[in-house]
Amino acid sequence: xxxxxxxxxxxxVNVRALPTPEPEQPPANLPVQLHQRNWxxxxxxxxxxHASLVNxxxxxxxxxxxxxxxxxxxxxxxxxxxxxxxxxxxxxYSYTLKADPRFLDWASATRxxxxxxxxPAHCCTFVGWIERDGKQYAAILxxxxxxxxxxxxxxxxxxxWAGYGGFALTVLNDPxxxxxxxxxxxx
Amino acid sequence: MxxxxxxxxxxxxxxxxAIVHAILLGVVFTALHNKPAQPQPEQSWTVPNYRPTSxxxxxxxxxxxxxxxxxxxxxxxxxxxRNCPPNCLPQRVYPAPAVVQPTIVQPTVVTPTVTPxxxxxxxxxxxxxxxxxxxxxxxxVTPVSNPAAPPPKKSYQIALFVNTDATxxxxxxxxxxxxxxxxxxxxCEFQVYTASNAIYKTRYADxxxxxxxxxVLFQDATGGHIHAAGRSMxxxxxxxxxxDLRHGYTLYKQAKEAQKTGAVKTxxxxxDDAITPTLYLSAEDCPDGYCPTPPSEDRRPFDRVRDLFDxxxxxxxxxxxLSAGEIATVALIGIAAVxxxxxxxxxxxx
Numbered sequence: 001x002x003x004x005x006x007x008x009x010x011x012x013v014n015v016r017a018l019p020t021p022e023p024e025q026p027p028a029n030l031p032v033q034l035h036q037r038n039w040x041x042x043x044x045x046x047x048x049x050h051a052s053l054v055n056x057x058x059x060x061x062x063x064x065x066x067x068x069x070x071x072x073x074x075x076x077x078x079x080x081x082x083x084x085x086x087x088x089x090x091x092x093y094s095y096t097l098k099a100d101p102r103f104l105d106w107a108s109a110t111r112x113x114x115x116x117x118x119x120p121a122h123c124c125t126f127v128g129w130i131e132r133d134g135k136q137y138a139a140i141l142x143x144x145x146x147x148x149x150x151x152x153x154x155x156x157x158x159x160x161w162a163g164y165g166g167f168a169l170t171v172l173n174d175p176x177x178x179x180x181x182x183x184x185x186x187x
Numbered sequence: 188m189x190x191x192x193x194x195x196x197x198x199x200x201x202x203x204x205a206i207v208h209a210i211l212l213g214v215v216f217t218a219l220h221n222k223p224a225q226p227q228p229e230q231s232w233t234v235p236n237y238r239p240t241s242x243x244x245x246x247x248x249x250x251x252x253x254x255x256x257x258x259x260x261x262x263x264x265x266x267x268x269r270n271c272p273p274n275c276l277p278q279r280v281y282p283a284p285a286v287v288q289p290t291i292v293q294p295t296v297v298t299p300t301v302t303p304x305x306x307x308x309x310x311x312x313x314x315x316x317x318x319x320x321x322x323x324x325x326x327x328v329t330p331v332s333n334p335a336a337p338p339p340k341k342s343y344q345i346a347l348f349v350n351t352d353a354t355x356x357x358x359x360x361x362x363x364x365x366x367x368x369x370x371x372x373x374x375c376e377f378q379v380y381t382a383s384n385a386i387y388k389t390r391y392a393d394x395x396x397x398x399x400x401x402x403v404l405f406q407d408a409t410g411g412h413i414h415a416a417g418r419s420m421x422x423x424x425x426x427x428x429x430x431d432l433r434h435g436y437t438l439y440k441q442a443k444e445a446q447k448t449g450a451v452k453t454x455x456x457x458x459d460d461a462i463t464p465t466l467y468l469s470a471e472d473c474p475d476g477y478c479p480t481p482p483s484e485d486r487r488p489f490d491r492v493r494d495l496f497d498x499x500x501x502x503x504x505x506x507x508x509l510s511a512g513e514i515a516t517v518a519l520i521g522i523a524a525v526x527x528x529x530x531x532x533x534x535x536x537x
Contacts (some may be wrong), residue, residue, distance in 0.1 A: 002398070013508055017445065031386075031389035031390060052254060059386075110337075124509050139292070148291065150292075172337075178344060178406065183411030183413070183439060184438060
């Protein structure tokens with residue numbers, strides 16, 4: 001009887017893996033329409049840190065939070081006060097002050113990206129490492145020039161990032177989902 | 188008589204050799220696995236005295252000028268300095284860095300080539316339902332704002348595309364109230380999109396049309412489809428949804444494993460034929476006694492969960508993990524004992 005019943009449904013389904021497309025680049029590929037431009041605050045100062053954070057939050061699908069942040073904060077910012085403000089808002093984050101490249105590796109691998117000190121007296125959004133001709137480049141979204149990504153070779157980027165202060169911060173929300181593709185088919 | 192005595196002595200000698208071999212193996216193994224003693228802090232070391240030095244200004248020297256000045260980049264930097272005040276940066280002064288000439292690239296326009304893949308209804312397989320046991324180990328809790336231990340990468344993603352209707356609300360509640368779905372949600376990157384969501388409109392509107400809402404999308408870290416269900420394809424209970432997700436995951440893993448072994452090319456392949464007969468596992472494969480699993484790109488150092496839907500079932504056989512030396516010792520002792528018994532019996536009979 002058991003043999004007869006067992007033959008009713010073997011449960012075996014043949015499947016076949018389909019080719020994996022090239023990974024999305026940069027990993028934190030914030031759509032152009034959502035690139036936030038830097039703005040001038042009430043003190044007449046640029047708001048590069050807040051603009052970078054808004055870009056970062058948008059990629060993390062925290063659009064409303066980003067809009068609230070944009071409406072609340074402006075003008076210049078520094079790392080300790082930024083962290084205080086994130087703490088006050090109950091936003092979990094991870095950061096480095098030591099220009100540790102492993103932090104950016106992690107931020108890129110998890111597709112979150114980060115905000116960081118980049119260029120003199122400026123803050124940008126790091127959208128991950130990308131590969132070009134066998135070399136690794138840092139992809140940067142500069143809020144002074146939305147609509148494009150700037151690429152800098154990895155070694156040069158790490159070196160200069162340390163010179164600019166070595167600060168980077170990532171909010172620990174999950175990033176936007178990857179673009180789906182069919183990974184297998186049932187034969 | 189003489190022959191029997193010699194045989195007995197040889198057998199006893201063989202047993203002695205085997206025992207000595209076992210003891211030596213044990214000694215060597217212990218010696219190799221002894222942890223080196225932790226270096227003790229030097230007791231004679233004392234805190235050096237602080238000698239305040241008066242601030243001094245070094246000689247001013249002219250730095251080497253670059254061969255050419257990038258006026259465009261210089262203009263950019265000036266503009267950025269104007270846009271961002273000095274208090275943007277920490278209160279430290281750094282040497283002037285070299286001018287960066289970044290490569291400008293235009294962001295890739297999202298042009299998905301994959302049509303929405305709403306999976307057909309998957310028959311419920313009772314074998315997969317395991318309500319009594321938790322399916323996930325507790326996640327490693329990392330301290331807030333600790334740059335040394337950021338949370339590990341999650342290898343799978345779940346996205347819900349929802350409306351404001353009752354079905355959508357119920358779907359979201361499942362992922363918070365049902366234990367299995369909540370645990371699965373915690374182990375995956377999880378996002379909820381609505382039709383008015385900015386990310387949805389710019390990335391997914393063409394892939395997942397709003398007419399198909401609500402939709403559950405389960406995929407790997409690269410976006411590889413594992414399971415998707417929309418509208419009427421969504422089952423009526425959370426347990427059924429969990430079962431569907433698990434079934435999709437099983438098929439996905441099956442496809443990936445078959446791809447690795449090369450057995451995907453044909454139907455009804457023989458697993459035994461695909462595996463090399465010389466494949467064996469040595470003790471080094473599981474140094475801590477934890478059952479080794481094939482190295483996989485989706486495992487991470489912090490990832491203690493062996494498999495997304497894996498339970499506590501473990502069918503390890505300790506004998507498999509014996510080394511060749513240990514097996515040889517046991518075999519020698521066994522052979523010597525058999526010979527000894529055989530000789531004694533024969534001697535008694537004669």
